[in-house]
Amino acid sequence: xxxxxxDLVIVGAGPSGLYGAYYAGFRGMSVxxxxxxxxxxxxxxxxxxxxxxxxxxxxxxxxxxxxxDELVAQAAQANPVLLLGEGAVELRHHEDxxxxxxxxxTVVRAKAMxxxxxxGTFTPRELPVGEDYLGRGLRYFVRRLDEAAxxxxxxxxxxxxxxxxxxxxxPLARSVTLVHRRPAFRAHERSVxxxxxxxxxxxxxxxVAGIGGEHLVDEVVVERVGATSRVGVADGAxxxxxxxxxxxxxxxxxxxxxxxxxxxxxLGPVQKWGLELRRRHVLVxxxxxxxxxxxxxxxxxxxxxxxxxxxxxxxxxxxAAVNNLAPLVNPALGTAPGHSSDAA
Amino acid sequence: xxxxxxDACVDVQDRSCVEECPVDCIYEGDRxxxxxxxxxxxxxxxxxxxxxxxxxHEDDLPPEAARFAxxxxxxxxxxxxxxxxxxxxxVGSDHPAAVPPGGGS
Numbered sequence: 001x002x003x004x005x006x007d008l009v010i011v012g013a014g015p016s017g018l019y020g021a022y023y024a025g026f027r028g029m030s031v032x033x034x035x036x037x038x039x040x041x042x043x044x045x046x047x048x049x050x051x052x053x054x055x056x057x058x059x060x061x062x063x064x065x066x067x068x069d070e071l072v073a074q075a076a077q078a079n080p081v082l083l084l085g086e087g088a089v090e091l092r093h094h095e096d097x098x099x100x101x102x103x104x105x106t107v108v109r110a111k112a113m114x115x116x117x118x119x120g121t122f123t124p125r126e127l128p129v130g131e132d133y134l135g136r137g138l139r140y141f142v143r144r145l146d147e148a149a150x151x152x153x154x155x156x157x158x159x160x161x162x163x164x165x166x167x168x169x170x171p172l173a174r175s176v177t178l179v180h181r182r183p184a185f186r187a188h189e190r191s192v193x194x195x196x197x198x199x200x201x202x203x204x205x206x207x208v209a210g211i212g213g214e215h216l217v218d219e220v221v222v223e224r225v226g227a228t229s230r231v232g233v234a235d236g237a238x239x240x241x242x243x244x245x246x247x248x249x250x251x252x253x254x255x256x257x258x259x260x261x262x263x264x265x266x267l268g269p270v271q272k273w274g275l276e277l278r279r280r281h282v283l284v285x286x287x288x289x290x291x292x293x294x295x296x297x298x299x300x301x302x303x304x305x306x307x308x309x310x311x312x313x314x315x316x317x318x319x320a321a322v323n324n325l326a327p328l329v330n331p332a333l334g335t336a337p338g339h340s341s342d343a344a
Numbered sequence: 345x346x347x348x349x350x351d352a353c354v355d356v357q358d359r360s361c362v363e364e365c366p367v368d369c370i371y372e373g374d375r376x377x378x379x380x381x382x383x384x385x386x387x388x389x390x391x392x393x394x395x396x397x398x399x400x401h402e403d404d405l406p407p408e409a410a411r412f413a414x415x416x417x418x419x420x421x422x423x424x425x426x427x428x429x430x431x432x433x434x435v436g437s438d439h440p441a442a443v444p445p446g447g448g449s
Contacts, residue, residue, distance in 0.1 A: 047366055047387040119367055119385055158363075182360065186393070265366050265385075266428075279382065279425050300385070309385075 002106045004081050006030040007329040008322070009100050009110035011088045011270075014042020016299025016314035017116035018071040023322040024114075025078020026340055029329050032108045033080050034100065036087035036121045036268075041068035043118055043300075044311075046263070056311055067311075083108070087121055091273045091295070098294050112325040115275075115282060115290070115297040116318065121268035125261040127156060130211030130220075137217025138257045148173055148256040154220045155179070156208055157260035163187035165258050166200045176200045177252055181207040181225050208257075209249070217257055224248045270301075278303050288321035294328055296321040346384035347391060348416050349377045350409040352398035354443050361390035361399060368428040371419070373438040378419040383427065415439045 008024045010017045013035035024031040039045050041064075044053075049065035056062055062070075086102035091113070093099075100108045124140035131138070142148060145168055153173040155166045158180035164187070166178040178195070183204050185192045195202065205225040212219045227248035267280050276283045276291040281303030288296045298321045299314035307313075319337075326333040349361075353376040361377065362370050369383035370390065379390075379399075391399045400406070402413045419439045426432050 043366075043385065043387065047385075047389060051388065122366070125363075262363065263366060264368050264428075280427055 004032050004106070004108045006032045006081065006108065006110050008032075008112050008114060008325070009034065009098070009108045010080075010114045010116060011035075011100065012042060012116035012118055012299070012301070013037070013040040013082070013084065014116060014118045014299065014314075015044060015067070015071055015311045016118070016318045017042070017114070018068075018075045019315045020114050020116055020298060020318035020322055021075040021078050021080045022071075023319050025075075025080070027322060027326050027333060027337060029078075029322075029326070031078050031080045032083060032110065033075070034083045034086055034088045034102060034106075034108065036085070036103075038085040040072050040082070040084065041065070043265075044068050046122060053311065057315075081108075087268070089269045091292075093293065111329045112294045112296065114318070114321050114325070115270065115295065115301060116299045116314070117267070117270055117297075118300045119265040119267075120270070120280075120301075122263040122265050123268070124259065125264050127208060127211075127257075127259040127261065129208055130217075130257070133211050133213065133217050133257070136215060137213065137255055138211065138259065140259055142169065142256075142258060145169060145172060148258075150174055151255040152253045153177070153256045153258065154208075154222075154252055154254040155258045155260060157262070158182055158185045158187070158204075159260065159262060160187040160191065161262075162258075162260035163191045163195055165260055167191065167194060167198060169258075170198055170200055173256075175253075177254075178202050179206050179208060179220075179222050180204045203250070206250070211257060217254055220252045220254045220257055222250050222252060267301075281307075287324035288317055289324065294325070296325050346381040346386055346402055346416075347379050347388065347399055348402050348405060348409075348412050349379055350398050350400060350405070350412045351376065351442060352396045353377050353394075356396050356398070358395050360393040360395065362429065364389040364393050368430055371423070371429045371432060372434045373419065373442070374434075374436050375438055375443050378416050378439070378442075380420050380423075380425060380429075381413075381417050382420075382425045411441065415442045 007029035008031045010033045013033050021031050021033050044064040051064050052061045086104040088100050089103050090101040098113050149172045152175045153169050155178045166176050170176045206222040209223040210221040282297040284297050284302045298317035300309050323335050323337050369380045371378050
């Protein structure tokens with residue numbers, strides 16, 4: 001078990017959290033930043049790294065990932081402890097501190113906490129059927145490719161991760177079938193071209209109708225999308241149609257099913273911490289203080305009357321929160337920050 | 345500042361958008377989809393995947409579809425903000441002003 005002791009723990013490494021980390025450093029605090037995603041940047045990196053953003057002060061236009069890179073460089077001045085790929089799952093209260101425990105077992109003790117969790121934790125989108133086989137052949141990630149060596153593998157999905165898993169597993173699996181419910185893939189053209197020339201069997205437009213197996217997965221049933229609605233139409237059709245009809249439902253042998261259907265954000269464990277919530281957001285007062293002692297919130301996750309969810313607003317809130325929590329970290333620190341230009 | 349589904353979706357309901365939406369805020373009405381404006385985070389992933397170009401940012405709505413900003417919002421008058429379309433499933437009705445009367449199957 002790893003443990004850290006810092007002045008401020010920030011949960012969420014999106015724009016508000018990164019700016020909050022810089023700001024904590026500027027106020028002389030030691031800081032740790034936790035995020036469940038493996039990369040910093042939150043929604044920007046996960047959802048629109050290539051999109052131009054036009055409403056960040058000082059940047060007439062900036063690409064999402066560039067803004068994140070600059071924020072990471074700015075935050076680095078605070079020498080933060082970065083705990084990426086670890087979700088904050090538990091919050092404990094002590095008389096003069098709080099403790100955050102991550103799903104990796106890391107414990108961070110801090111004098112205050114700033115919650116900048118945005119729209120929550122990104123979790124894999126579940127397969128509509130066969131969810132009970134999770135961990136018994138059904139998985140969302142392949143952490144080590146050799147875990148599927150010699151298996152018949154079915155990968156489900158149409159984005160980059162689905163195509164990438166299929167290609168990565170092809171050399172060591174017995175067979176790889178990629179199932180996608182649309183005719184076209186959303187993955188990069190180049191990897192789709194590689195896919196087409198590989199031995200991966202591509203089934204589109206098909207979706208998973210069921211998973212079978214005694215205890216572990218041993219087969220996957222897939223159906224051609226729209227097949228059920230076509231049954232009526234096929235009635236009275238010529239003999240030549242029969243072969244197609246049989247292909248409408250296929251049973252594939254499989255010991256590993258990889259569901260790569262993308263991610264959905266959900267507030268997650270934060271909901272159980274006793275925070276006062278309003279429509280899945282955390283209520284704060286004008287100093288960005290939540291109802292819990294030593295816990296502040298800023299950015300998209302925070303809420304109050306008149307809230308506007310913009311990156312620029314999140315920056316302002318993060319600075320307001322850090323200044324307002326400064327006296328909790330060190331009673332000698334006032335709320336007034338002075339000017340950063342004076343420090344040079 | 346949110347995205348809006350317009351009537352190009354009526355009787356198409358391809359649902360590619362649903363697969364892209366990271367907050368699961370695109371709900372299935374009887375004959376078209378609707379975006380919950382309080383849940384939409386403005387990421388823009390749904391817009392390009394729509395095969396019939398039915399989704400627009402509310403600031404870019406073509407004039408003839410301008411009323412759909414209100415229609416998407418009003419669709420949720422009773423549903424509120426359920427926090428995820430999967431939990432709700434198919435809603436068997438539409439906004440009365442969204443779809444032409446009759447038609448459908």
